[in-house]
Amino acid sequence: MSAAQSTAAQNAQDPLDADVPALPRLLADIPEEGPMSLREHLELRGELPRFERRRREEGPLIATIERAGLTGRGGAGFPTAAKMRAVAHARGRAIVVVNIAEGEPASMKDRTLAQALPHVVLDGAELAAEAVGADEVIVCVCESASASVGGVAAALEERAARSRSRPRAQLVTVPATYVAGQESALVNFLDGGPAFPTFAPPRPFEAGVRRRPTLVSNAETLAHLALIARHGSAWFRELGTPSEPGSALVTLSGPVTRPGVYEIECGASLRSLIEAAGGTTARIRGALIGGYAGTWIAGELVGGIALSREHLAPHGATLGAGVVLLLSEHACPVAETARAARWLAEESSRQCGPCVHGLDAIASTIEQIAVGETGQRRVLADLGSVASLVRRRGACGHPDGAVGFVLSAVEAFASDFTDHARHGRCDACLPPGELPLPEHVRVYRAGEREDLGVRRLARPRR
Amino acid sequence: MSHRVRVNPIACEAHGMCAELLPERITLDEWGYPIVDEQPLPPALVDHARRAAQACPTFALLVEREDKRR
Numbered sequence: 301m302s303a304a305q306s307t308a309a310q311n312a313q314d315p316l317d318a319d320v321p322a323l324p325r326l327l328a329d330i331p332e333e334g335p336m337s338l339r340e341h342l343e344l345r346g347e348l349p350r351f352e353r354r355r356r357e358e359g360p361l362i363a364t365i366e367r368a369g370l371t372g373r374g375g376a377g378f379p380t381a382a383k384m385r386a387v388a389h390a391r392g393r394a395i396v397v398v399n400i401a402e403g404e405p406a407s408m409k410d411r412t413l414a415q416a417l418p419h420v421v422l423d424g425a426e427l428a429a430e431a432v433g434a435d436e437v438i439v440c441v442c443e444s445a446s447a448s449v450g451g452v453a454a455a456l457e458e459r460a461a462r463s464r465s466r467p468r469a470q471l472v473t474v475p476a477t478y479v480a481g482q483e484s485a486l487v488n489f490l491d492g493g494p495a496f497p498t499f500a501p502p503r504p505f506e507a508g509v510r511r512r513p514t515l516v517s518n519a520e521t522l523a524h525l526a527l528i529a530r531h532g533s534a535w536f537r538e539l540g541t542p543s544e545p546g547s548a549l550v551t552l553s554g555p556v557t558r559p560g561v562y563e564i565e566c567g568a569s570l571r572s573l574i575e576a577a578g579g580t581t582a583r584i585r586g587a588l589i590g591g592y593a594g595t596w597i598a599g600e601l602v603g604g605i606a607l608s609r610e611h612l613a614p615h616g617a618t619l620g621a622g623v624v625l626l627l628s629e630h631a632c633p634v635a636e637t638a639r640a641a642r643w644l645a646e647e648s649s650r651q652c653g654p655c656v657h658g659l660d661a662i663a664s665t666i667e668q669i670a671v672g673e674t675g676q677r678r679v680l681a682d683l684g685s686v687a688s689l690v691r692r693r694g695a696c697g698h699p700d701g702a703v704g705f706v707l708s709a710v711e712a713f714a715s716d717f718t719d720h721a722r723h724g725r726c727d728a729c730l731p732p733g734e735l736p737l738p739e740h741v742r743v744y745r746a747g748e749r750e751d752l753g754v755r756r757l758a759r760p761r762r
Numbered sequence: 763m764s765h766r767v768r769v770n771p772i773a774c775e776a777h778g779m780c781a782e783l784l785p786e787r788i789t790l791d792e793w794g795y796p797i798v799d800e801q802p803l804p805p806a807l808v809d810h811a812r813r814a815a816q817a818c819p820t821f822a823l824l825v826e827r828e829d830k831r832r
Contacts, residue, residue: 498772499770499771499772499773651771651772652771652772652774653771653774653775653776653793653794653795654771654791654793654795655771657792657793657795658793689791689792689797693771693795693797694771695770695771695772
């Protein structure tokens with residue numbers, strides 16, 4: 301995480317392109333260490349603007365956010381103004397939940413904001429609360445991100461000491477699981493349940509925390525909101541494309557000189573992002589766009605990718621929560637997919653049958669292909685039929701995301717999958733693997749662990 | 763005002779009663795969980811759908827009025 305911080309800082313001083321002086325926005329003057337203090341924050345950004353709101357009406361900020369065209373940066377990309385409006389018009393006193401769960405292992409942007417620039421996020425939360433008529437803000441931070449928990453805690457204290465009729469704000473640490481950041485899972489957790497998704501309706505905007513209308517918003521989204529409130533919607537649209545205005549945070553990982561969190565102009569090319577990170581340090585086999593609910597793009601296509609919805613759509617991809625993960629030529633895409641598929645199956649909250657059984661079956665199938673236990677044709681047919689039994693049959697998007705991830709790997713790395721199905725493991729297959737996943741993930745199922753120690757010696761050096 | 767059936771996948775425990783009582787709309791997957799056709803129900807099936815919903819031991823099958831859907 302310190303790596304993310306320092307490169308984010310580097311990026312802040314060294315914009316992607318000298319012709320775009322407007323970047324960085326969010327990451328401007330990001331401190332090398334520790335959070336930016338409230339005093340420094342106010343010197344840099346100025347005081348929080350006031351948006352007068354009459355009782356029982358939505359705040360004028362919502363119209364500004366709508367003109368800016370801000371969309372949610374937690375992955376779904378839903379228009380922020382529409383979500384705020386739904387909460388503002390729902391019956392009852394609203395609550396704002398700041399989502400810094402960031403369960404996606406390949407994403408670090410939200411925890412980076414929380415640990416380095418918590419005040420811009422809290423500004424956004426405060427402004428959003430005012431606009432939707434909320435008297436309470438709950439900041440949910442992943443329990444394993446200690447620097448982010450510390451950054452938010454310190455920032456809340458500074459703000460309380462200086463308070464003028466702010467909404468009440470509290471910090472809650474949430475479990476470090478993949479699905480905990482799902483909106484309904486956060487609400488369920490804040491109401492005393494497990495951090496598991498729930499069945500909709502009701503959705504959080506109509507009946508969320510304590511059955512009150514709840515705006516669950518990603519940290520980066522709120523940070524953008526705070527800047528739009530200060531500089532206006534036209535300023536926001538100076539960057540990006542008409543359909544995707546503004547800038548976005550992207551976590552870039554894999555074989556590049558400086559992996560980390562970068563702020564890009566929406567629609568920027570992947571090539572420019574890689575250049576900003578000092579270029580690649582190995583040949584690229586493929587790029588995972590959007591994280592573990594995202595889509596693989598084969599290496600030869602990577603040079604032509606633009607990070608916009610329109611350019612990614614033909615590849616079946618979206619930027620999701622701003623994740624770009626490059627896989628080097630030293631990694632085996634089949635072994636990596638097997639490892640990730642098993643992890644995704646284990647991250648199921650085990651509430652919905654099709655997800656529990658389907659993701660396990662898919663992981664087992666990929667594991668069989670990886671070790672060459674079965675014929676290619678039958679296995680691919682199995683994979684397709686299981687995928688169709690999983691999609692759209694869970695209460696949340698986890699099974700769909702996992703299926704999309706696996707199927708896109710099979711497509712992007714088709715020849716590797718064929719080779720493995722026929723001949724079994726390759727030299728690059730060996731653990732620990734390249735994809736960032738929590739430590740405990742089993743590489744293959746039973747019987748595979750004994751020989752790992754020996755095989756690891758033969759692994760190519762990175 | 764048409765009706766559809768929908769399943770709450772969290773509540774569902776694969777008892778399979780629904781597929782017995784409403785085979786016109788519900789089949790079971792290889793693990794015993796219902797695959798639900800969410801097309802609007804013809805009027806003749808609405809009562810059957812309601813009976814299937816009432817028979818579900820975990821109340822996981824829902825008969826929803828069209829206009830109530832998001």
